[in-house]
Amino acid sequence: MKSIVIQQPNRLDIETRSLPEPAVGEVRVKVKLAGICGSDSHIYRGHNPFAKYPRVIGHEFFGLIDAVGEGVSAARLGERVAVDPVISCGHCYPCSVGKPNVCTSLVVLGVHRDGGFSEYAVVPERNAWTVPDAIPDADAVMIEPFTIAANVTGQVNPTPRDVALVYGAGPMGLTTIQVLKGVYNVGQVIVVDRIEERLEMARQSGADMVINNLNQPLAAVLEAQGIRPTLIVDAACHPSILQEAVLLASPAARVVLMGFSSEPSSITQQSITGKEISIFSSRLNAKKFPVVIDWLSRGLISPAKLVTHTFAYQHVTDAIELFENNQRQCCKVLLTFNE
Structure with a gap:
C-alpha cells in the first residue's frame, strides 16, 4: 500500500x-x-x-x-x-x-x-x-472537523438569546458558525477576519454580520452598534485575542479558547471577575462523532460549503x-x- x-x-x-x-x-x-x-x-x-x-x-x-x-x-x-x-x-x-x-x-x-x-x-x-x-x-x-465545533458548543450551551462573536473564518470558525446557527439557532452570529473571501464564506455558512478588522477596529464597530457579545469563540488562535475578547464581552459572557500558542496573554483578573466571565478551552473532541452524524442525518449542517x-x-x-x-x-x- x-x-x-x-x-x-x-x-x-x-x-x-x-x-x-x-x-x-x-x-x-x-x-x-x-x-x-x-x-x-x-x-x-x-x-x-x-x-x-x-x-x-x-x-x-x-x-x-x-x-x-x-x-x-x-x-x-x-x-x-x-x-x-x-x-x-x-x-x-x-x-x-x-x-x-x-x-x-x-x-x-x-x-x-x-x-x-x-x-x-x-x-x-x-x-x-x-x-x-x-x-x-x-x-x-x-465529520471530524465538525466534532471540533461540537466540542466547543457542547461546553457553553448556546441559546437563541446569545449574541455570538467568532474570531476567525478558517475551517474551525466556519464549522462553529454552522453549528451555532444550524443546530442552536443562535440569534446573532458575528464573525471577524481579515480576508474578505473568508468573510464571504462565513456569510454562506450563516453569519449574520461580518467585520474585516484589517480596515476597522473591531471594538469600535461593536461599540457603535451597542453590541456586547454573550458568547465569544476564538477560532483564530492568537494570544492577543483573549484580552480583547474579555474587554468586549457582556457581563456573564462565555469565552472559548482553541489555540495552542505558548505566548502569554496580557489580562487582568479584575476584567474577568468584574463581569463574572466564564472562560473555557477546547481541544479535539470528546466522543462527539455520534452527535455530528446525527446533525448530518437531520440536515442541520452543510460540510460541502x-x-x-x-x-x-x-x-x-x-x-x-x-x-x-x-x-x-x-x-x-x-x-x-x-x-
Missing part, C-alpha cells in the same frame, strides 16, 4: 508499505477520503510539539472496514466509517469525567500514531463510527502548499484514496 509519510520537518515521501493487519479489538479501514488540517501542515513544517517522526499524518479520514481483528464482529466488514482520531485509556480522571480528549495517556492518530493519509489504516474498533448510507462520502470525511479543492493523494505536496498559501480561494482540501 501507499502511505504519505513525513520523515522529518519539510520532508514528505509517498512510501510503499506492507498492508497492516488489525490486532485484537482493531479494524482495518480502506481509506477513501481524507481532509487536510492545519495540524497536518504544522507537522510537515516541524511546528507541532506533539508530533513524533517519521509519521503518517492525517486525522480526518473516512473509508470502509475491510478487515477485523480478534474480538471484532465480522458483521462490521464493509461498513462505511468515519474515524475518531482520539485514542484514550478510559480510566484516568479526565476519561472518568467525560473528557477523553485530554486523557493523561492521550494518543492522536496522525500525531502520536500513524494516521489516515494512507490507502489503509488500522484503528481501534471503538474509534470507527458507522456512517449511514444517506450521508455522502464527501460529507462523511468532514467548506470544501474548495480535491486532489488525488499522489499530489499531496501540491495540496498542502495550496492549503498553506492560498487562504483567499482555499478552505478545506480533500485527498482521494482507493477510488
Whole structure:
C-alpha cells in the first residue's frame, strides 16, 4: 500500500508499505477520503510539539472496514466509517469525567500514531463510527472537523438569546458558525477576519454580520452598534485575542479558547471577575462523532460549503502548499484514496 509519510520537518515521501493487519479489538479501514488540517501542515513544517517522526499524518479520514481483528464482529466488514482520531485509556480522571480528549495517556492518530493519509489504516474498533448510507462520502470525511465545533458548543450551551462573536473564518470558525446557527439557532452570529473571501464564506455558512478588522477596529464597530457579545469563540488562535475578547464581552459572557500558542496573554483578573466571565478551552473532541452524524442525518449542517479543492493523494505536496498559501480561494482540501 501507499502511505504519505513525513520523515522529518519539510520532508514528505509517498512510501510503499506492507498492508497492516488489525490486532485484537482493531479494524482495518480502506481509506477513501481524507481532509487536510492545519495540524497536518504544522507537522510537515516541524511546528507541532506533539508530533513524533517519521509519521503518517492525517486525522480526518473516512473509508470502509475491510478487515477485523480478534474480538471484532465480522458483521462490521464493509461498513462505511468515519474515524475518531482520539485514542484514550478510559480510566484516568479526565476519561472518568467525560473528557477523553485530554486523557493523561492521550494518543492522536496522525500525531502520536500513524494516521489516515494512507490507502489503509488500522484503528481501534471503538474509534470507527458507522456512517449511514444517506450521508455522502464527501460529507462523511468532514465529520471530524465538525466534532471540533461540537466540542466547543457542547461546553457553553448556546441559546437563541446569545449574541455570538467568532474570531476567525478558517475551517474551525466556519464549522462553529454552522453549528451555532444550524443546530442552536443562535440569534446573532458575528464573525471577524481579515480576508474578505473568508468573510464571504462565513456569510454562506450563516453569519449574520461580518467585520474585516484589517480596515476597522473591531471594538469600535461593536461599540457603535451597542453590541456586547454573550458568547465569544476564538477560532483564530492568537494570544492577543483573549484580552480583547474579555474587554468586549457582556457581563456573564462565555469565552472559548482553541489555540495552542505558548505566548502569554496580557489580562487582568479584575476584567474577568468584574463581569463574572466564564472562560473555557477546547481541544479535539470528546466522543462527539455520534452527535455530528446525527446533525448530518437531520440536515442541520452543510460540510460541502467548506470544501474548495480535491486532489488525488499522489499530489499531496501540491495540496498542502495550496492549503498553506492560498487562504483567499482555499478552505478545506480533500485527498482521494482507493477510488
